[in-house]
Amino acid sequence: MNRNRCPRCGWPLAELPETAARPVTHRLDYVRCVCGSWLARLDGEVVGATRSAP
Template sequence: MDIHRCPRCGWPLAELPAAQPVSRRLEYVRCVCGSWLARLDGQVVGATKGQLTR
């Protein structure tokens, strides 16, 4: 998993809207594909949907 991109669609995290902080280290952000991403210290550690298959 690329820690700087959405694991579902590959969208760069730097281009996503502002995140919703849960704590100083953990935040949630909605990707353009609709998946919720959990970021710990700015790196993706989880997502609500699996990777797209092509």
């Protein structure tokens, strides 16, 4: 899995708007992808998603 892209649609995380991030701690945050999936990032790398790849 590419940890810098959404596992569902492949969108690059660097291209998501800043307002898409919901910080939880300095290491963990949640990001809403353009496809609607919530992504969990740990130290900037995707470690989980709410929807699996099609």
